Amino acid sequence: MASKKILPLAAMEKVMKASGADRVSEEAKVALKEVLEDIGGEIAERAVTLAMHSGRKTVKSADIKLAAK
Secondary structure (H helix, E strand, O other): OOOOHHHOOHHHHHHHOOOOOOOOOOOHHHHHHHHHHHHHHHHHHHHHHHHHHHOOOOOOOOHHHHHHH
């Protein structure tokens, strides 16, 4: 299964190691990448909608924070 190249797998390993993992399998990196990209995509879509509703083309950090709630 080919995955989109939005988030690098190396970053997934760093996140898991920062959370206490000693070793991380390739499958775990891919799984975390897919989950984070799905969640991030949903938040981004809601943030864009919020910005547009406010009459802006620019998505601001407040839009992201509100969309993530």
